[in-house]
Amino acid sequence: MCSMPTPPWARSAAGANTYDAATATVLPTIYERTTAAAMTHGGINLGQGFPDADGPQWLREAAAEAISTNAGPTNQYSPGPGFPWFREAVAAHQRRFYGVELDPQDQVLHTTGATEAIAATILAFAPAGSEVLAFEPFYDSYGAIAALAGAELKTVPLRAPEFRPDIAALEAAVTERTSMILVNSPHNPTGAVFTREELEAIVGIAAAGGAVVMSDEVYEHLMLDDAAGHSTILSIPGADQVAVAIGSAGKSFSVTGWKVGWVTGSARLVNQVRGVKQFTTFCTGGAYQYAVAQGLQDDRGFFAQNQAELRAGRDLLAAGLAEAGLRVFSPDAGYFVLADVRGVTPKTAAEFAAELVSAAGVGAIPVSSLTLPSTQHNPEDELNYLLRFAFCKRHDVLADAIGRLSDWLG
Numbered sequence: 001m002c003s004m005p006t007p008p009w010a011r012s013a014a015g016a017n018t019y020d021a022a023t024a025t026v027l028p029t030i031y032e033r034t035t036a037a038a039m040t041h042g043g044i045n046l047g048q049g050f051p052d053a054d055g056p057q058w059l060r061e062a063a064a065e066a067i068s069t070n071a072g073p074t075n076q077y078s079p080g081p082g083f084p085w086f087r088e089a090v091a092a093h094q095r096r097f098y099g100v101e102l103d104p105q106d107q108v109l110h111t112t113g114a115t116e117a118i119a120a121t122i123l124a125f126a127p128a129g130s131e132v133l134a135f136e137p138f139y140d141s142y143g144a145i146a147a148l149a150g151a152e153l154k155t156v157p158l159r160a161p162e163f164r165p166d167i168a169a170l171e172a173a174v175t176e177r178t179s180m181i182l183v184n185s186p187h188n189p190t191g192a193v194f195t196r197e198e199l200e201a202i203v204g205i206a207a208a209g210g211a212v213v214m215s216d217e218v219y220e221h222l223m224l225d226d227a228a229g230h231s232t233i234l235s236i237p238g239a240d241q242v243a244v245a246i247g248s249a250g251k252s253f254s255v256t257g258w259k260v261g262w263v264t265g266s267a268r269l270v271n272q273v274r275g276v277k278q279f280t281t282f283c284t285g286g287a288y289q290y291a292v293a294q295g296l297q298d299d300r301g302f303f304a305q306n307q308a309e310l311r312a313g314r315d316l317l318a319a320g321l322a323e324a325g326l327r328v329f330s331p332d333a334g335y336f337v338l339a340d341v342r343g344v345t346p347k348t349a350a351e352f353a354a355e356l357v358s359a360a361g362v363g364a365i366p367v368s369s370l371t372l373p374s375t376q377h378n379p380e381d382e383l384n385y386l387l388r389f390a391f392c393k394r395h396d397v398l399a400d401a402i403g404r405l406s407d408w409l410g
């Protein structure tokens with residue numbers, strides 16, 4: 001059983017490593033704390049995963065136009081599942097990129113970013129007392145929401161250097177209490193892209209164990225290595241019976257503040273997620289839905305251009321970190337480079353990150369904040385020595401960060 005007899009707010013905070021037991025209060029997320037520390041020390045924030053450059057002008061103009069002309073119309077409540085043309089655009093996007101056919105009527109659900117999609121999905125499918133399996137490190141909201149649901153998050157580690165999912169370990173972790181398997185591919189923070197074979201195996205394990213798969217695919221358009229090849233889980237045979245996929249415009253179009261997300265899957269599973277989602281916000285962001293619908297139908301070359309810039313940023317940052325003495329793991333996708341700090345310090349990544357931001361003014365996220373407390377308490381675990389640096393920043397900012405880090409390390 002889940003052993004946290006605390007009120008829901010404290011459970012949720014503890015699940016994401018943001019419960020301060022000494023004061024019985026909630027801390028801001030690790031991203032907010034790192035951002036604040038970087039600002040305090042006049043430094044550079046390579047912690048939070050948001051781009052320096054806003055998304056394309058035409059996309060932003062479409063949202064502005066929707067607000068000022070009430071195109072859509074978008075200034076009043078949308079239907080709970082999202083505007084019909086938004087759902088059609090998501091369905092068309094899934095067909096175009098993955099050959100997946102979805103009925104926009106009942107197989108697509110708009111959400112307030114992937115964050116709401118994650119919350120609604122876990123709350124929909126993880127009963128209190130059940131177990132939710134995730135690969136570790138995991139996006140922090142998984143831990144918060146699983147705990148809020150009263151479920152226990154159990155993890156299967158992704159190990160350097162390749163961070164591939166250990167399918168045998170996942171299978172061994174399934175018990176009769178397993179309600180869900182959480183997949184995040186492309187993965188934050190490792191940048192691992194799960195292969196079709198891996199996804200097939202995960203779907204098979206879920207089907208055999210009666211679990212629902214939540215596949216968080218928010219980094220789908222941030223592919224930096226074409227050979228890695230991202231597949232939505234719904235393109236895997238049989239997945240429609242057990243899996244829902246989550247997407248987000250924030251990362252795809254460099255508009256993380258817009259919070260436009262979606263859930264896709266079978267009509268049955270999407271309907272069940274709706275059971276929660278329509279009472280968390282009901283609906284949001286009509287004008288943003290309007291703009292994103294246009295972008296999903298035609299990105300006007302933005303995805304490829306963004307990938308090229310990110311690739312260059314990744315290579316610049318990875319080379320600089322390696323030069324400074326860190327062991328670097330170059331990702332196939334996403335916004336982040338992981339680096340093992342053991343080449344330059346005996347300290348943990350969390351201790352090193354605290355010094356790095358105060359002494360050198362460079363903010364980075366210790367991967368341990370995306371792990372379970374049991375992992376954090378194990379000094380042998382390599383996840384305690386990995387730091388996450390975001391490279392979705394201007395190249396002069398990355399160069400400045402590398403310079404400061406190198407100077408500080410001497």
Ligand SMILES: Cc1ncc(COP(=O)(O)O)c(C=O)c1O
Nearest residue numbers: 113114115139188218248250261
């Ligand atoms: C893996 C993962 N899922 C979900 C989200 C949240 O997405 P959104 O901003 O659309 O809520 C993020 C944001 O960093 C993420 O990294």
